[in-house]
Amino acid sequence: MTSAAEAVVVRLRFTPAAGFQVLKGQYLQLIDALILVDGSVEFDIHVPPEGNGLSGEQLTWLLSWGKRVEVLDPPAARQAWLSRLLLSETTDDPSALSAPS
Numbered sequence: 705m706t707s708a709a710e711a712v713v714v715r716l717r718f719t720p721a722a723g724f725q726v727l728k729g730q731y732l733q734l735i736d737a738l739i740l741v742d743g744s745v746e747f748d749i750h751v752p753p754e755g756n757g758l759s760g761e762q763l764t765w766l767l768s769w770g771k772r773v774e775v776l777d778p779p780a781a782r783q784a785w786l787s788r789l790l791l792s793e794t795t796d797d798p799s800a801l802s803a804p805s
Contacts, residue, residue, distance in 0.1 A: 712778065
């Protein structure tokens with residue numbers, strides 16, 4: 705397990721319905737969950753340091769939520785997620801969405 709000192713903190717926001725599912729799922733990496741007035745849910749996950757702050761597995765998990773999740777911070781993780789999300793909207797090839805190895 706990655707120690708907090710080594711981890712990159714990634715801030716996420718889920719839509720109300722998706723946020724409820726995530727909270728109900730009791731994801732172990734979920735830290736400091738905040739339920740906003742509109743019902744959306746923000747929380748941090750601590751991930752091992754990688755080039756953009758997200759591993760291939762985490763990026764794939766985030767993409768599985770589609771537009772029901774938004775990566776807020778850090779900027780490198782947000783850009784990696786957003787680029788892959790936009791690609792998913794323009795391709796029918798599922799292999800194009802796999803995180804690079």
